[in-house]
Amino acid sequence: MQMRTTVSLVSIALAGVLLTACADSAAEEPGAASGEVDTSAPLYDSLPKDVKDAEELVVVGDAHPPYRTVESDGEVTGIDPDMWAVLGAELGVPVRMEVSQSMPSMLTGMQSGRWQAWNGPVQANPEREKAFDAITWLQTRTSYVFPEGSEVKEGEGAPCGKSIAIVGGSITESEVDKLNKWCAEQGEPANKRSDYADTNATLLAVKSGRADLAGMTETAALDVTGADDSYGYVTQTDEQGSGVSLLALLTPKDSGLGKTLYQAFQNIFENGEYEKVLKKWGLEPVAVEEPLINPTTKREPA
CATH class of the missing domain: 3.40.190.10 (Periplasmic binding protein-like II)
Known part of the structure; x- marks a missing residue:
């Protein structure tokens, strides 16, 4: 098996890969899909001021196929870039991803303001929901x-x-x-x-x-x-102590992004883009019927 290359800190503008990652829809999207701000996007007005001022959303991820694969030329491919492509079209700002190597560094980096979201895969649980808004969009065993x-x-x-x-x-x-x-x-x-x-x-x-x-x-x-x-x-079976786990995107509670990202997920479920991304990667078996926010604590974002 040919192993893919992992790098410790790679910045990639997802807008540069939208046409290949999501050719069915992003090719026709204005603004954010071409690396520019789209103030007419459905959720642009609900973005926090700091995101509008920065004119981009900076997210993080680790090398974790099929979510994110860092190819030998530095390009990031996988479900995550494709999902951020369609979410970015809803938000109206380009999404820039940085790749880190460990969960602790990503959690602390988000809390310090370095990154604004991480799309997992990470399990939603009460402890994480104290500091982060968790939006579930996959299930798995x-x-x-x-x-x-x-x-x-x-x-x-x-x-x-x-x-x-x-x-x-x-x-x-x-x-x-x-x-x-x-x-x-x-x-x-x-x-x-x-x-x-x-x-x-x-x-x-x-x-x-x-x-x-x-x-x-x-x-x-x-x-x-x-x-x-x-x-x-x-x-692992139910008898062996396993169950279906909900996997979530995390964003710091104080970022002001929780409600907006949740709405963005609701939109892509309704317009079919969520289904298209999972079908592309053959992951229909782990799809969920709808996204949930903070499902283990039922807490609404501030």
Whole structure:
């Protein structure tokens, strides 16, 4: 499997890739789609003053296929750039993305004002909703990718007694803990977990034999196995402590963007752009019927 390149801090103007990322709709969009402010966009008037003054929205993401893949030439491709393309058309400002390498740095960077949003994948939970408005737009289960020749077989639940590489701080961390509790109840050995910076690193750990499995969202597992048939995956079952998790975009509560971004998601659900992006990436199985905001606390943005 050819691994993609991860860089520590790459700035990319998404407006420059809108025509290729979202050719069906963005090619005809005025203003933001061409890298310019569009004051006639549906939600431009509701943007905070600092975003209007800056004439752009600065967002962050990590290298996490299929959400974001940093190609060898520095271009960022994936669901996230495509989703920001259609959201940007609703907002009326170009979206500029910077790529960071860890969840802690992205959370603190947003709180310090360096970045204004992060499109995950991150689980909505009460702790995060204290500091951020969380807008859910995908659902997923935890899955475990294994290489060809593994003792693990597709169609079975997640295994016990294996070494699992995960992205540190991700939703998979708590899911492995739940799996290990189930393993203990069955009299089976626990899995050993190792933390890595990003999904590429977890797959390298599996490829090199340092780990038996790479734990990730089902969305990511679909991407990995779709791109390389030498990998398969199994999904953690309800019996094994897993459930459907809602994945969210986060924006700081004090940014003033929560309501506006939520409305932007509602708009792209209604106009069909959300469905188009997920269909392009073959991710219809993890779509949700509607976006939700702060679903675990039911708190409305200020």
